[in-house]
Amino acid sequence: MSARTSLALTLFAAATLWTARAAASPLFELAGGTSDGGGLAPRVTGAGAPSTYFNPALLPHAKQGFSLGVLVLSDHIGITLDGRGRGDVPDIVGDRELVDQAGTPISNQTVPTRWLVRGCPGDECKGGGFGARPRQAAGSSGNTRAYQIIGLVNHLAGDRVVLGFYALVPLGTFTTAHAFYNDEREQFFSNSLHPELYSDRMTATSVSFGGASKLSKQLSIGLSFTLNLKNSADAGTYVRDANDYNQLLLSTKVNVDASVSPHFAINWRPSDVLSLSATVHSKQQLIIDTTFSALLPSGLESKTTRRAVHDFVPWTFGGGGELELSRTANTRLSAVASASYALWSYYLDRHGESPATYGSFLKWKNTLSGAAGARYEVGATRLLGDLSFTPTPVPPQTGRSNYVDNDKAGVALGVDHTFAVAGIKLRAGVMGQVQTLFRRDQKKVDGQIQDELPDDARTRTGQAVPGRAGLQTNNPGWPGFSSQGTILGGAITLAILY
Amino acid sequence: MVGASTIALLAGSTLLPSCVEDEVLKGASRCGDGVRQPEEECDVVASASGASKENGCVACREAPGWRCRDNVCTEHCGDGKVVGEEQCDPPNGADCNTSCRLSGIKKDACNLTGHWILRQTDFSVANIGTKGVQTSSNWFYWKIEQTGDDWKVTSGLFCGIVVSGNANVKLADIGVRGLMHRNRQDPTNPRGGRTGVMRVDGDGCYLKSSRHYFVRGGKDDLLPTSFAAEPELETLGPLPVSNDVYDPSKGGMLELADDPDGDGLLGVPFDVSGLVNGRRSAVQRDWSAYESDDAHPVAQFSSEFVARSDFKNQEKILHLACASGGQCPLLEAGSTPSLDRPGRVLFRYLGDDLEAADVRAIVVGTPGPSDDDDLATCSRIRAALPHDSASQ
DSSP, X not given: OOHHHHHHHHHHHHHHHHTOXXXXXXXXXXXXXXXXXXXXXXXXXXXXXXXXXXXXXXXXXXXXXXXXXXXXXXXXXXXXXXXXXXXXXXXXXXXXXXXXXXXXXXXXXXXXXXXXXXXXXXXXXXXXXXXXXXXXXXXXXXXXXXXXXXXXXXXXXXXXXXXEEEEEXXXXXXOOOOOOOSSGGGGGTTOSOOBTTSGGGGGOOEEEEEEEXXXXXXXXXXXXXXXXXXXXXXXXXXXXXXXXXXXXXXXXEEEEEEEEEEEXXXXXXXXXXXXXXXXXXXXXXEEEEEEEEEEOTTSOEEEEEEEEEEEEXXXXXXXXXXXXXXXXXXXXXXXXXXXXXXXGGGOOOTTSOOGGGGOGGGOOOOEEEEEEEEEEEETTEEEEEEEEEEOOOOOOOOSSOOXXXXXXXXXXXXXXXXXXXXXXXXXXXXXXXXXXEEEEEEEOOGGGSOOSSOTTOEETTXXXXXXXXXXXXXXXXXXXXXXXXXXXXXXXXXXEEO | OHHHHHHHHXXXXXXXXXXXXXXXXXXXXXXTSSOOXXXXXOOOOOOTTOOOOOOSEETTEEOTTEEEETTEEEEOTTSSOOXXXXXXXXXXXXXXXXXXXXXXXXXXXXXXXXXXXEEEEEEEEESSTTOOEEEXXXXXXXXXXXXXXXXXXXXXXXXXXEEESSEEXXXXXXXXXXXXXXXXXXXTOTTOOOEEEEEEETTEEEEEXXXXXXXXXXXXXXXXXXXXXXXXXXXXXXXXXXXXXXXXXXXXXXXXXXXXXXXXXXXXXXXXXXXXXXXXXXXXXXXXXXXXXXXXXXXXXXXXXXXXXXXXXXXXXXXXXXXXXSOOHHHHOOEEEOTTSOEEEEEEEEESSTTSHHHHTTOOSSTTTOHHHHHHHHHHHHHHSOOOOOOO
């Protein structure tokens, strides 16, 4: 083993230790190929460390080396909520003394709208503990995040056995998982809408590793894995005084289990100018099971387990190719095109619920997205330019759910250059991308919204509840909302080639 | 790499668009259209005739002297501003009562003779993990006759119970109907009616009532044979007990239980709402006694005053019906009187003559012969002296 190889492996081992925690990875899909010319079509081109995730069958065509870099992603997705001219939940609901016509108590499923706007005053809520939660005052977009890029390609046995490793590790705040609700239940928490496929998903730690083999001059195959985590938390409590949580006794037990999601790929080069690839990426997700139990002095114990599903990435089938258009002694020009079909119809949101819960018309759609571009090499310099389009899997949000997502188009430009310093061969690269989320307007249909106060609501003394007629809701997305935005990304990388 | 990441962050931040931000649009509704927006305190339209009718809402804000809720504005009695239907403000313990209505002034000092309505307020602590304070109101109508310093109730009604706190509890209407004339506080009660003394004491009056015992959902055998002996509840026989509060067919020690409301279940029905929901049928036994003290002085010629209420109670739940079906252990919990929160009773004088306007504004018919009339009277009493949910 050469000194350069030893140095690279040592750096690789150190970086790997730093990324011991890992999770499922929607981040890979958003960032695209951050180096080696992958751009927005990494499933068919850009052999390098990112191929470990996107297309491990390209690894035999990648240069052996270790790379480090920084990726910056900035999401600016604006959500505009339509104004409300009606539909408020009346103040009297806060008294908790309402029944329907049959005398059945109305459950505590909502609070007066005024409490959300202003908070509940102390003379209404003992202790005044219900703080204001104005609509969309706690959105989760507008963040700029940086990630460390770590990559490795190692030809253990020539082209026959090639190993790859690729990771994006958030710098700063590590993996966060914000299990917001996408319907009226969110009124009790942020009372805001959040971009469904961005926000906390952009903090997912992403680690992929795998191997590939070149079976013949034309054919290579690859198999890689992305780490998934399954967490379970058991929070047992003894409630000495429900009015004073300082006296709460709490016992927690947390388990973290890791599993892997496999990815398969095949690359076929029927001629010197054509490369075709097919990929299969299995479902990825981060599962958090939380068990809550509360024991009261009376002996009553209540327990429930809730499953949260974060960073869900569906089964995705990809394919496409790269066609060499021209070649000279010093230059090469090629065109790339790729398509991927994602089974978003199986999507589970952060509460493990299917979007079709409130009606089959709200079920997400499978999507076919595509990218096309060009690659140009001149000497030791390589350039890329890509365009992409990704339709949203989210159907019109006319009902209770408020999944925020948009069709998006992207453009990426990149360049890298190979050079030597003190006998060490290096490759420096930079890639930038802009993805535009097209404006989307959503209008609710009243009949599909949860009416949180029945029209026959009355007090226990038989008085009609003022404002009970028609729809009353604190669904933050009602009566409609719109969204649009931009995602900017940039990456710089430096690789040691050996 | 830290340096590189900093540079990248700065570059990214510089290039970011700043025009895409979260936003909430204004609703179509405007002040004056009668639809209250969350940012408005009220939006009450003037009368259809266009007349300038005072409604407590000016420019979608509460007018001085008013309080608005759910777009209905009512006079705020006690703020010193006479508005709307108020006849006086603030209440003064003499001719301006706590509803901000002028009431007759007692002609004789420290004399209770006449028609009165009462609201007894007591505090208890829930016997479950919450240990929350529960505030209860009991309402009564009394006709009192006083001779010298001694007074006695000559006619009376029990007008219901409401409890607020972590859970809200209300004696169901059928329970009020079934109990209005039970535990009578007039001399027809063979165990003793409610009596007391009221006499001049310095600049004020000294009030004291006898201890009166009540049983709800149980037979009179659960009461002491004579109230005058003032026995503690613990010395009396045990309350009825059910073998299974969810299944009446399993019986229990129920010989002394009864069903005064006629709903087919032993005990009196209490509707529970709030954090837990359901109906529980219970047997209750308690006593109360009233007395003035330094914290509760009674002025001479007073038509409305507050005295201390001493109170002890016992309760056994005989049957539970959970709103959610199945079992609801939180509903099984009772409560015990709070030792550090003395109760109080508010006396409001209506007048001496049953036909006087102030009396007729509350009392329907002659108390006793007609349950419907008496229920209407009770409803008016509860409206005139609404439940006070203060926790002390």
